[in-house]
Amino acid sequence: MKGYGLIRQAYSQVEKYYIKIIDDAVFRKNNAEYLKFIEFSRINEYAYFVLFWGQFESLINDKAFEIEGEYFKEIGFMLRVQLLVSQTHEFYREIDRYYYWRCELAHGRISEFPELTLATIFDKIEEIIETINNNPLPIGEDFYDFFKMEND
Amino acid sequence: MEQEAKKIDRKHILWRNSNWKKRLNHLFSDIENWGKNFEKIEIQKSNIPQAREELMHKFDIDPDTVPAMAILLDKHRTSFVPMGLWVIGSNGRVNITTQNNQYILVDLGGDNDEPSQWTIVNPSKRKERISFDQNILKKIIEDEDIFV
Numbered sequence: 001m002k003g004y005g006l007i008r009q010a011y012s013q014v015e016k017y018y019i020k021i022i023d024d025a026v027f028r029k030n031n032a033e034y035l036k037f038i039e040f041s042r043i044n045e046y047a048y049f050v051l052f053w054g055q056f057e058s059l060i061n062d063k064a065f066e067i068e069g070e071y072f073k074e075i076g077f078m079l080r081v082q083l084l085v086s087q088t089h090e091f092y093r094e095i096d097r098y099y100y101w102r103c104e105l106a107h108g109r110i111s112e113f114p115e116l117t118l119a120t121i122f123d124k125i126e127e128i129i130e131t132i133n134n135n136p137l138p139i140g141e142d143f144y145d146f147f148k149m150e151n152d
Numbered sequence: 153m154e155q156e157a158k159k160i161d162r163k164h165i166l167w168r169n170s171n172w173k174k175r176l177n178h179l180f181s182d183i184e185n186w187g188k189n190f191e192k193i194e195i196q197k198s199n200i201p202q203a204r205e206e207l208m209h210k211f212d213i214d215p216d217t218v219p220a221m222a223i224l225l226d227k228h229r230t231s232f233v234p235m236g237l238w239v240i241g242s243n244g245r246v247n248i249t250t251q252n253n254q255y256i257l258v259d260l261g262g263d264n265d266e267p268s269q270w271t272i273v274n275p276s277k278r279k280e281r282i283s284f285d286q287n288i289l290k291k292i293i294e295d296e297d298i299f300v
Contacts, residue, residue, distance in 0.1 A: 012276035117241030119273035
């Protein structure tokens with residue numbers, strides 16, 4: 001996960017810079033500066049989230065291509081995810097949520113968006129990536145099959 | 153964000169904001185008590201303007217002030233500055249700054265008045281999380297890098 005690690009490190013360096021500037025503004029009682037840099041920090045988080053998500057989307061596309069060939073281009077992103085993660089699995093709901101945020105941010109709704117705790121969000125996405133990479137079957141498929149048998 | 157959309161109204165937003173200040177005051181009270189173990193320590197408390205929170209703005213609730221804190225020990229200054237309550241992925245964030253280090257302290261407790269779980273997260277490395285307690289505070293005040 002080299003690309004993911006680099007993005008995390010790059011984000012961390014810039015965020016530390018903002019934390020220092022924000023503290024300095026508070027210390028000098030410069031409220032305008034403090035509030036301005038909180039906004040900058042927030043925008044920085046959005047940018048790195050979208051960048052990190054791009055890496056994840058690329059992985060999903062590669063995996064979908066392995067399964068469906070060129071046909072994968074015909075289906076939407078969450079359908080590609082369904083090739084890899086059962087809809088009944090918690091990861092599917094997590095990915096759906098992150099995808100919603102990514103679309104909100106990528107389509108310009110930044111002014112209505114709250115701050116992100118990127119450290120915990122990055123951790124969760126990396127956990128999902130690791131599980132996808134280590135599972136030949138869609139994640140949660142056993143449960144899905146069992147559910148179908150119960151309902152047949 | 154979607155969870156919030158199911159239950160939010162003005163009363164709830166006011167409650168969340170009041171709960172945020174209560175949790176911050178509790179955190180700073182713990183830090184103050186832990187700090188009593190140091191000699192020559194000076195605690196500086198202040199109130200700073202609350203950053204814009206979209207949900208408060210949506211319900212015409214003006215930004216308030218939030219508590220902030222700084223600890224002075226010899227030549228070391230450690231500050232605790234709240235960043236925001238509505239933070240996706242945690243239940244509020246506080247920045248910690250020393251002369252040489254900067255940390256992100258988040259409350260990983262639930263948002264329904266569950267006990268706080270103040271945790272320092274490392275954005276650059278996966279799953280490096282440290283529970284915030286008296287021992288960690290000591291290292292931070294002495295400006296050690298806690299992630300080394």
